Amino acid sequence: MESTNPSASLPPPLRGMDSGAFTRRTITTRWPRIAGRVIAENDFPDAINARIQALRDDLPDGSIRPLRDDEAPDAALWAEYTAPHLGKTWLEVPWFFGETYFYRRLLEATGFFRAGAGRQSDPFTNQKEQGLTHTEDRIEALAQRRSRARDEEEETRSVLTRLLRSSLWGNQADLSMWTAEEEGPDHKNSGQAEEHLLVDDTPEALAQLKRCDRPARIDILADNAGFELVSDLALIDGLLAAEAVGQVTVHLKGHPTFVSDATVDDVHDTLATLANADEASVRALVGRLHTALATGRLRLRDGWIWTSPLRARELPAHTRAEIARADLLISKGDAxxxxxxxxxxxxxxxxxxxxxxxxxxxxxALRTHKSEVAAGLPSARIDRISDKDPDWAVNGEWAVIQFAPADPSPEARRPSLTI
Incomplete structure (x- = not known):
């Protein structure tokens, strides 16, 4: 909980015990189901499965406890993160803490950081691989559109506008919400997708790039592996083809989390898989990205901060200094x-x-709505949508492209105090 004066006026965080039905359902139903799939889809020894089942049984009324894998490189950080919440139930703690803690507890249970059968084994590999395999046709279509845009030398603004939309709607593919076999949210055509775009600040973002007096650096907070990652890679390819952009840095998760969230390994594995595609335009896309990686125009970074429960007001100084080097930060996804x-x-x-x-x-921010957190939405339109689609805030059908300029104040460069 922040202790600075501005924090006093902030609204309370979501919790399972006092917020919407979706938040509570995540804790009581979705997390146990995800833990069950980890058991079913991996060939872990009985001892690991027993630990996963114990975590599953602990939901939602068990108590928050310290992590027990003291040899993990993030152990000291998590000791600090959990300290204010020890003894509280999963429903009592802030939802964002609870969710990041749940996935970190899963890795504790599988022994991800320990010597043994689960060491460095991604418990969500099966789902990630299916998420890529089940979207081969969409990947080919996306790569073909990139190829045509390059061949026809389409105007940069229209290309980036289209790629931002592809990256946005790629966020509908979320394996923590819908498994690879399930039919998740989708739109029949581009017109229907446009109707479901609640806010579109694309012009403001492109104007930000145009104002730069040198080739811009763009940072991306990545979200899901699978088709969403491919749509992000296509966006990166388009950005690097633009004269206004000099470098793209992608921030990825430091370990598997939220089922399908992308790690550095997921990027390399995805590129390796697509390099063997039958479609020439897919292989060409991979080739350009490999060249960008080799020359340093595309950089992949990970860090414990992106798997932590720290909210943006609490980002440490070194993280703020890193993202401050960018001219634009593109944030992907709901989390x-x-x-x-x-x-x-x-x-x-x-x-x-x-x-x-x-x-x-x-x-x-490129975000499809999958949780009850939102700002900057048009009141009259939300009233109309709520009447015809009561689940609009959580069903992944509606989306925003929202822009906020850099805050020039000194406070933007240092984290809020915490207690």
């Missing part, structure tokens, strides 16, 4: 959006730039 807004119960009409944590970089 990153929740981090930016502190996973708090904002009135959805609160201006996005007001709700987002003060940051020393301009932010463009």
């Amino acid at each position: 990153n959006y929740r981090r930016l807004l502190g996973d708090r119960q904002w009135d959805v009409t609160t201006p996005f730039a007001e709700a987002i944590a003060p940051l020393p970089v301009s932010v463009l």
